[in-house]
Amino acid sequence: MGSGTGTGTESGTAAQEQARKTADGLSYLSGFGNEHSSEAVPGALPLGRNSPQRAPLGLYAEQLSGTAFTEPRAHNRRSWLYRIRPSAAHPRFVRTGNGGLRSAPFTETVPDPNRMRWNPLPDPPAGTDFVDGLWTLGGNGDATQRSGMAVHLYAADTSMTDRVFCDSDGELLIVPERGGLLLRTEFGLLGVEPGHVALIPRGVRFRVVLLGPTARGYVCENYGQPFTLPELGPIGANGLANPRDFMAPVAAYEEDAAVDAPVEVVNKYCGNLWAARYDHSPLDVVAWHGNHVPYVYDLHRFNVIGTISYDHPDPSVFTVLTSPSDTPGLAGVDFVVFAPRWLVGEDTFRPPYFHRNVMSEYMGLIEGAYDAKAEGFVPGGGSLHNMMSAHGPDRETFERASSAELKPQKIDDGLAFMFETRWPVIPTGQALAAGHLQSGYDDVWQGLQRRFRP
């Protein structure tokens, strides 16, 4: 399929948009939340209006809404797509199997106060693509109420060819841990490597092409308000994830003028997978403009803020993206990164402290090691420290850090992240039954001796 692939040339004023080529050779439009525009064929994007009587070049105009029409401008997300065939031209969707995917509300297991940790997903059976390779660990909220989130992992060894995926239930934050991905989206192409993240907004169709022999990683499915950048408050106008480092694609379309090959659109809808067979590629958008767009972000660009005096700041200073709730400061889910940084705190226990958090923490590891865990938390694995569960440094880390010489120390041997959510993550049945669920995780906190000397 798709012999007539259009290449992107961006449009719009230079001041509005800055197209950049990155190491992967793809062109991008830079800036978080911008009103971007792009056309793969000059003249494809109407100027001055969204719905001309006849859209340019015989294209069909279509609006894709990510927020209600009437939400405040600061939150409003929508894009206009100019496509070869309207998305509406499709037969009925029919139910297909959900595979390893589960959705909110999560009711398969009883909420459990125990701390849990998993090893990486086992290798997938040969022929597993990204959609078949999705495996849900747990989540919260309700997809039909557009609240909460889900934690998924994926392991795949095959590219999607004659099908595309779209998630009507929420946006997908993809966090590769092993193997690069080329995401062919309605808006154009995104390259994402381990150490980068990609965001596919609600409802956007995309196909995942593997850039290596296998791919593995994590996905945060956010049913709630779209991820946005956190406020900076006293940090000032710059810092954390800088808006200019978020890259949206330039328009690129697929079509085979000679033979329209059928493409299955797999639609995750209120928790279940449905499929409809289009008689053409739905990645046929020749031009678009708007702010409901996919993007990639290189986590190495994160500007890490931390103490230069004493104490260990709360990890909210490491927030890359936040999905706000109706309560100010209370996130439906935050995406937090533990990136390379210097530790210089004086008279300070430098690794993460012991704590019991009202928020729930799912943590994953992209590479290397994490400074609170000496062993057992491995790349591709994950830990779940749900609401109010007591956790923190393991015994080995506690002992090392409480007697370490406090000279400036660079933490540069790992990249960990956290999905931190307002509600407990209820594990799926498969997550609790999994062979890769570690037994004896509690033991990492055993042997912390009584040190009290009154």
Ligand SMILES: O=C(O)Cc1cc(O)ccc1O
């Ligand atoms: O539990 C964790 O490792 C995550 C975490 C890190 C940190 O630096 C402070 C609090 C916290 O929950």
Ligand SMILES: [Fe+2]
């Ligand atoms: Fe924690």
